[in-house]
Amino acid sequence: MQTDVAILIVAGLVLANILMAIAVVDFRRQVIPDPLNIALAVSGFGFQMSVQRDNAVMQVLIAALTLAVFWALRRGHFLLTGRIGLGLGDVKMLGAAALWINPLLSPVLLFVASAAALLFVGGQVVAAGPAAARMRVPFGPFIALGLACSWMLEQFFGLNLGML
Numbered sequence: 440m441q442t443d444v445a446i447l448i449v450a451g452l453v454l455a456n457i458l459m460a461i462a463v464v465d466f467r468r469q470v471i472p473d474p475l476n477i478a479l480a481v482s483g484f485g486f487q488m489s490v491q492r493d494n495a496v497m498q499v500l501i502a503a504l505t506l507a508v509f510w511a512l513r514r515g516h517f518l519l520t521g522r523i524g525l526g527l528g529d530v531k532m533l534g535a536a537a538l539w540i541n542p543l544l545s546p547v548l549l550f551v552a553s554a555a556a557l558l559f560v561g562g563q564v565v566a567a568g569p570a571a572a573r574m575r576v577p578f579g580p581f582i583a584l585g586l587a588c589s590w591m592l593e594q595f596f597g598l599n600l601g602m603l
Contacts, residue, residue, distance in 0.1 A: 442490045451591075457479050458583035458587055462579060466577055470526070471532055480535035483535060502537035506533070509529075510527075512525065528579060539589075540589045551588045552584060556576060559581070
């Protein structure tokens, strides 16, 4: 089923505004506020209801599973190292992001986010020296970039793969 262009334009603008707000707040304060994650989740669910109503329930279940998996990874990392590597806001954002894209594109989201974060840290090390490698880096802006790229791939470049 072809998605109406008006829906894609509105959804893209909504997604871009929410992701920009998340990126700015996370860079400044190193926290992703719950209202922004809720806005991301609710708008993603609304988008799914408008373009794939039949698969919306499955998309919600996959988002819940995504949230659970990343929470477990966060908890496991803490138990092994005694440090929190992935913030709870990042975990919630990944769960909310799963409402926007096909689950098969989750690896693309994670790859883009991780590669961008590594390039950012590498640039910081080159610019400021090795001590920059130990600084805390907000991951939300990079998740936002990964989600934006994944969503655009799915909608505009023919990777609308449908549900499993």
